Amino acid sequence: xxxxxxxxxxxxxxxxxxxxQRGYDGTGLTxxxxxxxxxxxxxxxxxxxxxxxxxxxxxxxxxxxxxxVIDDSFRTAPDWRHGITTFCYKxxxxxxxxxxxxxxxxxGLLFEGPDHDRFRTQAEQSFDRIIAAAARxxxxxxxxxxxxxxxxxxxxxxxxGSWTLARTRRKSDVLRNLPNxxxxxxx
Amino acid sequence: xxxxxxxxxxxxxxxxxxxxQRGYDGTGLTxxxxxxxxxxxxxxxxxxxxxxxxxxxxxxxxxxxxxxVIDDSFRTAPDWRHGITTFCYKxxxxxxxxxxxxxxxxxGLLFEGPDHDRFRTQAEQSFDRIIAAAARxxxxxxxxxxxxxxxxxxxxxxxxGSWTLARTRRKSDVLRNLPNxxxxxxx
DNA sequence: TCACCATTAGACCAATCGGTCTAGTCTTTC
DNA sequence: GAAAGACTAGACCGATTGGTCTAATGGTGA
Numbered sequence: 001x002x003x004x005x006x007x008x009x010x011x012x013x014x015x016x017x018x019x020x021q022r023g024y025d026g027t028g029l030t031x032x033x034x035x036x037x038x039x040x041x042x043x044x045x046x047x048x049x050x051x052x053x054x055x056x057x058x059x060x061x062x063x064x065x066x067x068x069v070i071d072d073s074f075r076t077a078p079d080w081r082h083g084i085t086t087f088c089y090k091x092x093x094x095x096x097x098x099x100x101x102x103x104x105x106x107x108g109l110l111f112e113g114p115d116h117d118r119f120r121t122q123a124e125q126s127f128d129r130i131i132a133a134a135a136r137x138x139x140x141x142x143x144x145x146x147x148x149x150x151x152x153x154x155x156x157x158x159x160x161g162s163w164t165l166a167r168t169r170r171k172s173d174v175l176r177n178l179p180n181x182x183x184x185x186x187x
Numbered sequence: 188x189x190x191x192x193x194x195x196x197x198x199x200x201x202x203x204x205x206x207x208q209r210g211y212d213g214t215g216l217t218x219x220x221x222x223x224x225x226x227x228x229x230x231x232x233x234x235x236x237x238x239x240x241x242x243x244x245x246x247x248x249x250x251x252x253x254x255x256v257i258d259d260s261f262r263t264a265p266d267w268r269h270g271i272t273t274f275c276y277k278x279x280x281x282x283x284x285x286x287x288x289x290x291x292x293x294x295g296l297l298f299e300g301p302d303h304d305r306f307r308t309q310a311e312q313s314f315d316r317i318i319a320a321a322a323r324x325x326x327x328x329x330x331x332x333x334x335x336x337x338x339x340x341x342x343x344x345x346x347x348g349s350w351t352l353a354r355t356r357r358k359s360d361v362l363r364n365l366p367n368x369x370x371x372x373x374x
Numbered sequence: 375t376c377a378c379c380a381t382t383a384g385a386c387c388a389a390t391c392g393g394t395c396t397a398g399t400c401t402t403t404c
Numbered sequence: 405g406a407a408a409g410a411c412t413a414g415a416c417c418g419a420t421t422g423g424t425c426t427a428a429t430g431g432t433g434a
Binding site for chain 4: 194225226227228229232233
């Protein structure tokens with residue numbers, strides 16, 4: 001059971017990767033199925049509503065992964081800026097790994113596709129989960145709840161924009177420079 | 188001749204709008220053709236390489252529109268922050284108009300799709316054109332070339348991120364707040 | 375051993391995709 | 405007014421799309 005990822009997990013992870021690379025509409029079911037090594041019947045067993053269903057699961061999974069990185073970055077951070085800096089470096093590293101496969105901004109990008117409102121809502125919730133996770137660390141480091149939320153939001157905005165620019169340039173510098181951009185030249 | 192937009196222009200504008208709403212792969216040729224009121228033959232006359240060709244034209248057109256708004260915002264601006272603020276308000280207004288049609292970040296989003304490198308390059312150039320346009324105003328307002336470029340880049344990053352967040356929330360506040368976020372609470 | 379249910383397997387389907395190609399219709403030029 | 409080229413018009417194409425459906429398979433409890 002713990003030996004190999006379950007069929008469901010393999011589907012979600014293959015879908016996540018492909019959606020990130022080619023977008024929702026750009027990715028065919030066959031492609032996902034092949035990559036996951038799973039027949040079509042299994043897909044519709046685990047995700048009865050099909051592709052859209054799978055995309056939502058992929059978005060959830062991605063958000064959780066991001067939050068995991070946030071946790072790792074802040075657990076030992078002495079202050080907010082250190083936490084953010086660590087996060088940016090970790091993500092820049094990830095960017096460099098993914099880049100060869102031409103990956104997209106971590107999340108929120110999958111959210112083209114039909115069913116506007118469902119996808120939009122899913123994206124909104126993912127954003128909010130991530131912002132809330134970061135804000136929690138802001139509070140733990142002494143900020144007021146409002147200040148922490150605001151700082152987290154500012155950061156996520158900067159991160160999202162930086163990733164986009166980094167991607168068009170194929171260079172992760174922009175990500176590593178984000179803390180300096182947001183909080184002034186390095187101390 | 189100046190009475191109606193040319194067939195070509197109608198194609199580019201319809202494509203721009205649809206790509207913005209549904210993305211490159213999410214938009215069918217038929218849809219574009221119907222919207223533009225143009226038969227398929229004309230498309231392949233004006234854009235012999237087809238959809239990809241049209242997408243690049245749409246990206247160019249969009250970048251030019253953005254630069255036009257930058258020009259409008261900075262022409263009478265007494266300083267950098269005023270220019271940025273005006274730009275953000277203009278774009279927030281545009282956002283509110285488009286929102287009903289569920290539009291996407293202004294540009295850079297069309298750049299999923301095949302032909303990775305061609306699309307990526309196109310996006311990179313569009314970004315750089317826009318950053319350069321903003322940087323020019325920074326210099327005119329007294330910044331050094333490096334400072335101006337950096338300020339423009341920071342701004343474009345923040346704008347891109349803000350638009351994304353604004354879109355998932357369906358609220359333009361985030362765009363209007365960007366100057367405060369970047370340059371401190373309103374004076 | 376049997377029945378039962380979750381899961382796997384993949385053939386199959388209509389619809390749509392981007393793209394090609396031939397015919398026809400203007401407009402311009404001599 | 406005829407020839408020529410720019411442009412419009414849309415029927416048509418093979419490939420692929422997301423999705424459905426039936427049959428087989430595997431493990432579990434009685």
